[in-house]
Amino acid sequence: MSYVDTHNHQAGWSVDASIPLQELVKEARDLGLLGVTLTDHYDYNGEADNDWCLDVDAYIEHMKDKRQADLNDLLILTGIELGYTPEHKAHMVEVSLRPEFDHTILSLHFHRGIDPYYDPDGVVKGYENHKRFTSTLINDIADSAIAVPKANTIGHYDFFSRYLPWQKSKFNYVDAPDAFDRLFSIMIENGQSLELNAGTIHRLVGKSYSLEEALPDEMVLRRYKELGGHLITIASDAHRSGKLAELTSHLLAQVNALGLTPCYFKEQKPYDMSHSRL
Ligand SMILES: [Zn+2]
Numbered sequence: 164m165s166y167v168d169t170h171n172h173q174a175g176w177s178v179d180a181s182i183p184l185q186e187l188v189k190e191a192r193d194l195g196l197l198g199v200t201l202t203d204h205y206d207y208n209g210e211a212d213n214d215w216c217l218d219v220d221a222y223i224e225h226m227k228d229k230r231q232a233d234l235n236d237l238l239i240l241t242g243i244e245l246g247y248t249p250e251h252k253a254h255m256v257e258v259s260l261r262p263e264f265d266h267t268i269l270s271l272h273f274h275r276g277i278d279p280y281y282d283p284d285g286v287v288k289g290y291e292n293h294k295r296f297t298s299t300l301i302n303d304i305a306d307s308a309i310a311v312p313k314a315n316t317i318g319h320y321d322f323f324s325r326y327l328p329w330q331k332s333k334f335n336y337v338d339a340p341d342a343f344d345r346l347f348s349i350m351i352e353n354g355q356s357l358e359l360n361a362g363t364i365h366r367l368v369g370k371s372y373s374l375e376e377a378l379p380d381e382m383v384l385r386r387y388k389e390l391g392g393h394l395i396t397i398a399s400d401a402h403r404s405g406k407l408a409e410l411t412s413h414l415l416a417q418v419n420a421l422g423l424t425p426c427y428f429k430e431q432k433p434y435d436m437s438h439s440r441l
């Protein structure tokens with residue numbers, strides 16, 4: 164598959180990952196990918212030495228010699244997944260500006276301090292319905308995009324939909340049109356890409372959606388394009404063996420059919436899959 168997989172984790176640098184970099188790279192070559200971006204976790208909680216927060220200098224040193232200059236070989240890019248919390252936005256901005264990164268992804272993993280993976284009921288407490296929750300979450304993501312405007316990508320906008328306690332938990336445009344429009348306007352202004360993350364598809368299929376239903380809502384993508392968005396990053400968000408490029412062919416097909424541009428970031432600039440600068 165001819166694309167750069169832009170969001171992946173490696174053992175030793177993300178506490179929830181078990182695949183060593185060497186193995187991930189071998190998988191990428193075997194699959195015929197153009198490249199792979201490592202985006203290990205940086206979930207800062209005020210203390211840099213928590214388990215979910217890598218040591219930036221050590222990580223940059225570790226990744227330093229990995230990128231290949233030869234475009235006929237696999238691109239190995241150095242990224243980071245910044246877990247946003249409003250309390251630490253100044254710190255997030257600082258890390259996002261480190262020039263050594265090829266690609267910075269801004270992600271929201273908590274709502275009101277609650278991780279939906281561990282407490283799906285707690286995270287929706289007080290919300291009347293799915294629409295209200297979706298709208299709040301998408302607005303929270305829009306706030307993060309304003310706070311860290313130089314982050315290259317908004318990671319998995321639909322992360323929370325994976326874990327919500329209700330049966331039908333997908334994030335659809337129709338549930339929060341104003342919030343999506345606000346988010347997309349900010350992202351487009353900032354030059355940020357919209358990430359489509361196969362991890363969500365995987366989870367939604369596990370929650371009784373068919374594969375087709377579990378793909379990102381087409382209205383979301385159409386509206387992003389209508390408002391002037393074109394940059395899309397495709398991510399398997401692999402954490403272990405055998406996950407790289409899983410389900411991403413469906414995302415690529417969807418994106419290409421809509422005339423959006425799958426891209427990757429190198430030195431924090433977007434490129435298409437022919438390695439042309441966008
Ligand atoms: Zn994430």
Ligand SMILES: [Zn+2]
Nearest residue numbers: 170172244400
């Ligand atoms: Zn991730």
